[in-house]
Amino acid sequence: MTTTAITQAEIDAVFPTVAETMADALGCDVEDITPNVSLIEGLDAESIDFLDMVFRLERAFKIKIPRGKIVENARGNLTETEFEQKGIVSEVGMAQLKAYLSEVPADRFKSPMKVADIPRLFTPETFCKLVVQAQRDAKAA
Amino acid sequence: MSDHFAAFSFVDRITGLVPGTRAHGSFAIPAGIASFPPCLMAEAVGQLAAWVAMSHIEFRGRPVAALARETRFVRAAKPGQTLDLAVEIEDCDDDAVAYRGWADIDGARAIELSDCLGPMLPAAEFDDPLAMRERFAVLNDGGAAPGRFHGVELPRVTRDGGVPGSSAQGTLAVPVSAPFFNDHFPRRPVFPATLMLDAQIALALALAHESAHWPAGTPLSPARMTHVKVRSFTPPGAQLAVGAQMRPGADGEATVMLSAQADGKSVATARVVITERKLQ
Secondary structure, eight states: OOOOOOOOHHHHHHHHHHHHHHHHHTSOOHHHTTTTTOTTTOOOOOHHHHHHHHHHHHHHHHHHOOHHHHHHHHHHHHHHHHHHHHEEOOHHHHHHHHHHHTTTEEEGOOSOOOGGHHHOOHHHHHHHHHHHHHHHHHHHO | STTTTTTTTOEEEEEEEEETEEEEEEEEEOOSSOOBBBHHHHHHHHHHHHHHHHHHTTTTEEEEOOOOEEEEOOOOOOOOOEEEEEEEEEESSEEEEEEEEEETTTTTEEEEEEEEEEEEEGGTTTHHHHHHHHHHHHHHHHOOOOOOOOOOOOOOEEESSSSSTTTTEEEOOOSSSGGGTSSSSSSSSOHHHHHHHHHHHHHHHHHHHSTSSSOTTTTOOOEEEEEEEOOOOOTTTTEEEEEEEOOOOOTTTTEEEEEEEEETTEEEEEEEEEEOOOOO
16 A cells, blocks of 8 residues: 655644644643654653543544554554564564654664554654544545 | 342343444432432443443453543432433444443433543453343343342542642542442452542532632532543552642632542542532
8 A cells, every 4th residue: 555645734734633632631731742742751641541632533633543543554564474573563663663653753762662662652743643644544435 | 139230230221222332221229228429320321331332342341431521410319210321332342432321310311421431441350251241131131120239338538638618638548348349340349430539529519618619508519520531440448649629710610620649640530510509
C-alpha cells in the first residue's frame, strides 16, 4: 500500500482541536500541549488517558480510529514479523518507526526498544497524524 | 444465600436485547433496605451495559469502570421502587465498550449517563465465565429472583484537613471485607468505583453545606458528575487519600473537583456539580 506523506499543513489544521481535546482529557492547560511533548514522560499520560484521548478525538473529528492504529500505521508496509521479534522492534522496524514518528527527537528512540514501549514516544503530533490518516481513510471509503 | 450475583448486582432481568447494540432491563430495589444512593443507579446502568458488552464478545472480557463524561442526577431512588434500565452501546470490541444509558422510575428519568467508556479486561481474572454465561441466560429468561440485595454499608471520608466550605482532605478507609467483595468480583475483589464516588459526593455536599455560596439551610444536591476517570483498581483494605476543592459558579451552582490517591498515585478524578435543590 502506498500512502502520500502527511503534510505539515494537514497537521497544523487539526492541531488546535487535538490540543484542546488532549488538554481536556489530561486535565491540563491547553498551553501545555505542544506538538512534540512526550505524552507519557512530559504530561504523565497513562494507558487509560490514551483510550480517553482516542475516544474524544473520534467524537471531535467524527472519525473512527481503530485501537492499535498508531503502531499499525507506524509499521507501514512491514509485516508484523519484519517489524518485531519477540516483542523487540527489529532494525528495519526501528528505521520504519523513526520515519513514521519523524517528529520525535532521535535520542528518544532507545535500542533495543520493546514494542510495549512505543507509546512512550507518542506526542500530540503523533495523534494529529492519526487524525489526518483517519480523515483520509474516511474520504477514501 | 451466596453473595455472588446478589451483594452488588443490580440487574434482575433483561427485558429487551439487541445483541451488541442496546438493551432494556430492570432492577427492583428491595423495600427493606435503608437507602439506594444515586451512584448505585449509575452502577445498575453500567452493569446492564457490561452484560450486553460481555455477551457480545462471548464473555472473553469484562468491562471495568474507567471513564464517564457526564452523569446527570435527576431523581432519587427509594427502596421499594423499580429501576427501568436502558443502554445503547456505541462501540464494543475486545478492547473496550463505549455506551450511554439511563434509569427511569415510574416512567420518569432518574439518572442519565453519557459518553461512558470501559476497557475490557480478561473476564476469567474476575469471575467464572461459565457462571456469567449462565447468569446472562437467567437474566434474559424470566430474570433472577428479586430481593437478593441486602443493602450496602456506605464508606465515608474521615476529614483531616482543608478549609471548611472551600476545600477538604481526608481518608477513605476501604473495608477489609464486605459482602460486596464476593460479588465484585469473586476471583478478584475490587472496591466498586461507584462506592468511592458516592463517598466523594457526600464529602462534596458536606463542603457545599459549609460554604457561604448559599444561605444557611439551602437544600443542596448533586446535579451532575463529570470527567470521571478511574485509573486503577482499589483492593480491600486500601486507604485512599481523598481531596475536594470547591469552585463556586453562577446560577446557584458550584463545582467540586474531586481526587483520590493511593500511595501517592492517582486512583480517580472527577467533578461534581452541586446545585440548589433537593433531589426528589
